[in-house]
Amino acid sequence: MGSRFEKDQKRRLISSYFSVVLSIALVLFLLGLLGMLVLNAKKVSDHFKEQVVLTIYLKESAKEVETKQLEKSLALSDYVKSIEYVSKEQAAEIMKAENGEDFMDFVGYNPLQNSIDVHLKADFVTSEQLEKISEEAASKNFVDEVTYDNDLVNLMNDNVKKISFWVLVISGIFTLIAVLLINSSIRLAVYSKRFTIKTMQMVGATKQFIRRPFVWQSVRLGIIGAVVALIGMAIVLYYLNKTFSELQLLSNPVLVTLLFVGVFALGIVITWISTHIATQRFLNLKTDDLYY
Amino acid sequence: MSKPVLQLKNASIYQGDSLVLSNVNVEVNKGDFVYLIGKTGSGKSSFMKTLYGDLTLTEGEGHIVEYDLKTLKEDDIPFLRRKLGVVFQDFKLLTDRTVNENLLFVLKATGWKDKTEMDARVEAVLTKVDMKTKGFKYPHELSGGEQQRVAIARALLNNPELILADEPTGNLDPQTSIEVMEVLQEINKNGNTILMATHDYALLLKYPSKTLKCDDNQVYEVVQRKG
Secondary structure: OHHHHHHHHHHHHHHHHHHHHHHHHHHHHHHHHHHHHHHHHHHHHHHHHOOOEEEEEEOOOOOHHHHHHHHHHHHHOOOEEEEEEEOHHHHHHHHHHHHOOOOHHHHOOOOOOOEEEEEEOHHHOOHHHHHHHHHHHHOOOOEEEEEOOHHHHHHHHHHHHHHHHHHHHHHHHHHHHHHHHHHHHHHHHHHOOHHHHHHHHHOOOOHHHHHHHHHHHHHHHHHHHHHHHHHHHHHHHHHHHHHOHHHOOOOOHHHHHHHHHHHHHHHHHHHHHHHHHHHHHHHOOOHHHHHO | OOOOOEEEEEEEEEEOOEEEEEEEEEEEOOOOEEEEEEOOOOOHHHHHHHHOOOOOOOEEEEEEOOEEOOOOOHHHHHHHHHHEEEEOOOOOOOOOOOHHHHHHHHHHHOOOOOHHHHHHHHHHHHHHOOOHHHOOOOHHHOOHHHHHHHHHHHHHOOOOOEEEEEOOOOOOOHHHHHHHHHHHHHHHHOOOOEEEEEOOHHHHHHOOOEEEEEEOOEEEEEOOOOO
16 A cells, blocks of 8 residues: 555665666766875875986085085075985995895905985976086085986876876866766656656646756755765775875865865755756646657 | 636647647637547547647647647656546556545645644545555555546646546446446536546446547537437
8 A cells, every 4th residue: 555655666776776876876876086196196296206316326425524514504405305224334234135135245445435315305306406406416526426317207297297297187087977977867867757747747846946956856865875875985085194104195175175075066056966867858848749 | 708728729730740639719718618529549648738828839829728729848748647637548557656645745736834734635535536445555455446536636726727638438347437437427416627538438328518529630529419
């Protein structure tokens, strides 16, 4: 009887809404992850850029005062993130550990030089800046040689540019897919009710009155989908932050909050507009056109 | 004398681009019961659709319950329909809700606010069509005749000045047709104006009244011969 019919109908509705909610949630989730990537792209690329090492090899004759002074002036300059003095004994230890054999055994002495490893701030990791800095250091008479991997720097800068461009393109495509997918789910739901909509018009309901429950229904699905997406994003963010704590993904809570609010708002806005357009389409049709 | 509820002068009815009826002159006065007969495809439904704003009137003059069909705006259509009661061949009840909810939807859609008034009105119209005890049922749980009676009840909700019935008995068996017809007759006796399209000539003989015929792109009045 009535109650069973109602239950059946409710179950059917829930299963059909489930796919709508799921598609909204998935699309918003992906979009949110991309948003996170965009927000943190600079941080991630900076993180890699700051791994670049500029090594200043010191002459054997360099006095300790001179070395210390160079270290100090480097540490104070605005383009340096950190410096590390590596004595030739330390260098030998490192090399031994890397190669697994003691080369000093067959060379007979330590051919390595004292050096200073300089990590630069990300903004200065370009070949021009590096050249300038290395020239400056090399001009000192106690400095033997300055080296850095110029190819790596160029490659990195190129890739960062390429990757940011593609991330933007992919975000754009995803946004488009989001709108299209949500839109088509909603259009199908509204299409299945087109005769109901027409009947409502026949008994004197205004377009606005008919549209309201449809919009409200879709927005509710949009909200549920958005909440699911946000939970997914929060979980991913939590684990990423735990695994790559050096990236400091959560260091800017305002931006992260904005991203979450934005994804939520997008869920509402997209469903709202799609439903509005979809219902409007059927509201404007004459009865005879519904059959096509 | 009061103005006619429905008046068409030299009207042409188009279905899409094709002319269905031309030079239509029709007048329906308050309290009338008028039949509109004709073969399938003679333009009865298009005629009805023009009256409730589902087709636009482009040629000739047309006045219906204080609305000018020629200058009828899209936004006015819902308000025109509130002054009409439309009954369809296929009932057109909202299948996803009960009879009561169907009727309440119409009341809410047409601006009723007070819950007790709405409930009272629903009960009143259901009583008129003798369906008071079935308000909790879904349309698919009712027979065709019962559904049509609910549809008539729905048409009565806002005390319409004119009821348009487009083949209300078209989907019903002869016995049920007569039951529905009795309901319409009863409503007409209470003062409601009814324009009913039909091809059921048995009903015409049983309940004779003013009759218009659609034939050969024309609408003209026919006089029933008794016996």
